[in-house]
Amino acid sequence: MVGEFNRRDNIMFSRNLSPLRISSAGKFNLFTPPSSPASYPSSPLLTPSSSAVDLASSPSCSSCPSTPFSCNISTPATFVTQLSFHEPLIPGLPDDLALECLLRVPYASQAVARAVCHRWKSFLCSDEYILARRNSGFAQPWLLVLAFHRVSGKIQWQAWDAAHRSWHIMAPMPCKERICPPGFGCVANLEEGALFVCGGMSSDMDCPMDAVLKYDLFRNQWTTMGSMSTPRSFFASGVIDGKIYAAGGNSTASHELSSAEVYDPVGDQWHPIASMGTNMARYDSAILSGKLYVTEGWSWPFLSSPRGQIYDPKADKWEDMTSGMREGWTGLSVVLNNHLYIISEHDSTKLKVFDKEGDIWKHVGGAPMPSHMALPFSVNTVGGKLVVVARSLHMAIGTITVSEEEGKPLSLVEWQPVPAPDAFSDFIPSHSVVLFV
Template sequence: MQRVRFSSQKAPVHKLGDSQMTLSPKFRVAVIQSSLLNPSLEFELSLQGEPLIPGLPDDVALNCLLRLPVENHGACRVVCKRWHLLLGNKERFFTRRKELGFKDPWLFVFAFHKCTGKIQWQVLDLTHFSWHTIPAMPCKDKVCPHGFRCVSIPREGSLFVCGGMVSDVDCPLDLVLKYEIHKNRWTVMNKMNTARSFFASEVINGMIYVAGGNSGDLFELDSAEVLDPEKGNWHSIASMGTNMASYDSAVLNGKLLVTEGWLWPFFVSPRGQVYDPRTNNWESMAVGLREGWTGS
């Protein structure tokens, strides 16, 4: 939709028959691009002729339609061709929401079938309290669901799945997958430097840290690395100082806390390490803090 602004400007009045005669006042048309519709989307939507919602300007109607919960897209896109054009493409839909400053508070739930091991992501829309699914991850079929580690960067609307393990051969993976809400698709990112499963993973200041875990020969690792999501590059950081697979991790005061997290009650004191990215240094976790974790 385009808005039109009219402005008047006085022009000289000439005698009838004068070859220089003009109208007074003279109207000029200035085209103002709507802030809600970009040229390509506006052109596509205007091809159908009918308004998005009868009685409303298209920019107002678009603002309304962009608030529809995902679970209703299937039913709503059969209303008309213009709705199908907008709601039939989730990448276009969520890109427009992002441009207009809409927020998408989603809770991602990693679900899998106990017998087949089939993995599926379930998403709870916390605005509409409705559930929907997202496309399947582009990874190997027979993987151990517990071996992955998942982190999110909410301000970017992205979810990262790292590592994992092939269940048949107990082989750890170095894969990294990224799901973007606004594109509704997965992207295969650069691999981790070291394949690992059952490791610690957290986000600190927009950087993704992974540490420890099980290696290809099923021995525990002491290595750690960090991913810059914008550049897509991994680089190694200081070693943990102890070989350890992790079942729990957290971020506190800008530091990464990693623990084995054995099942309660603790027959032996679980090990724990604390990493400070400002100094690139690990230190042993206080004994009292280690016993406070219950594990998985």
Template sequence: MQRVRVSSTQAPVHKLGDSQMTLSPKFRVAATNSSLLDPLLELRLSLKGEPLIPGLPDDVALQCLLRLPVNDHSVFRLVCKRWYSLFGSKGQFFSRRKELGFHDPWLFVFAFHKCTGKIEWKVLDLTQFSWHTIPAMPCKDKVCPHGFGFVSIPHEGVLFVCGGVESDVDGSLDLVLKYEMYTNRWMVMKKMSTARSFFASGVIDGMIYVAGGNSSELFELNSAEVLDPNRGTWSPVANMGTNMATYDTAVLNGKLLMTEGWFWPFYVVPRGQVYDPITDNWENMATGLREGWTGSSVVILGHLFVVSEHERTKLKVYDAKTDSWDAVDGPPIPEQICKPFCVNSCDRMIYVVGQNLHIAVGHITRMFSRHTLERKSRFSVQWEVVEAPDTLSDLMPSRSQVLFA
């Protein structure tokens, strides 16, 4: 195991965007301060012959500047007026990166304060390993840090937050929020037709599916619906065969997997449902899959991996052919990563965020056995730890998403 120290004892957490907050009776709405940025300023300066970098064509210079780390933008913007225009707005910065096809991964962690329960987003630049903040979600002040549904469309740089629990009355919410990394802003979307908390959610072919969960009266639901992000409209899909809240969910082979999950002591066998959007049909989850799903899941290389909460936090992978689980070769999650933790992935990397937002990064390697005719896949993992700065020591993780920008 390798440990990576990415910050000093009091390393700062930077704002990913420059924002101001205004209050409305129900929502806090984030607004980007654009008064300092005249869209015509850069054009006028370029026509005057002021280059981005002396001696380089502007297109080459822009390729260089858009690779500079975000945490140093406050310094870069002081170089000249054109640099100020480029680095003065993170929305403009990321929009230019999108135009030129940059796709660097960023880990968005939804966290809450240990004592107050106050929620906030922290963002880790997975290239520079520096932490940043984004504007607060425009939701009610008193919400529980658990119970939301989170989905993302990584290569479009957007994530959605749905439902949740209003903490002062314990009622579920029908709220839907969208965050765009390229503008660094939240938007309030059309509400779900049914208020939900602790429900399944996932993206299949660009469509966002939600299912089950707890209603505003805290009864378990069997209904499901789908959001078309382009149109912003919700439509019903087939109901599940049972009323069920979810412990974990995943999208595998174009299907939405929803598990009720194990709870200690193991008195009750967990339930699980699988939705196929092609047939608009639900079916019971395979026995081995639901009984061995004892932790938080990610999908890597077309396989379902679970960070188990009961077997010394070892990593295991599901074999659909045998309806069984195989241990992944390698050590368990490093001891520095304490529960509760949340899990996400990018390419062949798995990110486990624990207390104080320390992160275990697992490098997944795929191997093929030479001793079987079926050439069954085996996997191994090696871990390294990315320690968070002390300024994040009071935070606990709830969920995480990876976006590219």
């Protein structure tokens, strides 16, 4: 086979543009991108080392069954009826049983399954199949990471398959302008099974944007959605009950905003909500107990205490954050088991947990963050574990255990490093979200 070899990504492309992955043994393996014909093409990068943790097997992940056949799948009768008018999906099996077999095909193997025949290809790309798989309990977690090249500034979305411990390049995000990646609001809407990238800032003109892009991981495809009511960058964002909230941020000329809005994916429209009452750009934000928490963080010369706001969507009302929470919020946050943690940008990047009763942040015991983890970070959770992505896309998986000492809870964290492929050495993470496919 005649082709070109890309030394940077260790990928060979034949003349028909089918990517070949190089295994650790030096052999070429044909890999078909997990995308429908209408989607952007994608190709895999190097497989990480064997030190990666199999997060998908964690029993605390409710979307991952402990055994392949532990879920009772409820398939719409109309869906099976529609299938019965065609030739069998699997010869010799009723279509309802064939459907349950195909629901168990891992996402990483979907491309191979689609190549079996035209009917499988059409069926596995259908909305009905995607919805049935999403509700089946067999979907696996994928960590989507927005990274940018530290020299060229070029952005690239990477997808980490937690079950198979491999990285894949996602379809390029359609963005004509040169942008500032940290300015986006990136959220995962699990009800939609999609990633939403909202707002942002054009780095050439220092101008906020109102664009909204939706990414379908199953189809590896981007779609332009309804624009935000107000262009904004560096704003708080989060998903509550299937709706996307955006608050504050920067407007033109870097003026801070107090306005907030909510997006309904069903109607593809943004609607205004109660104003924060104070102009504020986001340092960090989190969703905890059905509320949106926003903090502006400390800023030089540290003459005044940082502000913080909490939004209750049920009451459409904002309230001030407690002083202990906002003053101690000095890093990126992540919520695990309804506890709010931060990885401090200071104090040797130690992990802290917020104690609501005492209104203080407490250090989590255990070993420090692995030495190869360099700022900036992006933080999320997969399978009941913390997942920290650092410069060069090196990762650290944190397992937290909680015990009692003298009647008080005692938290400990144990970190396991996950080295990144050499091809990622110049990339810096900006955002990360988790989707199940």
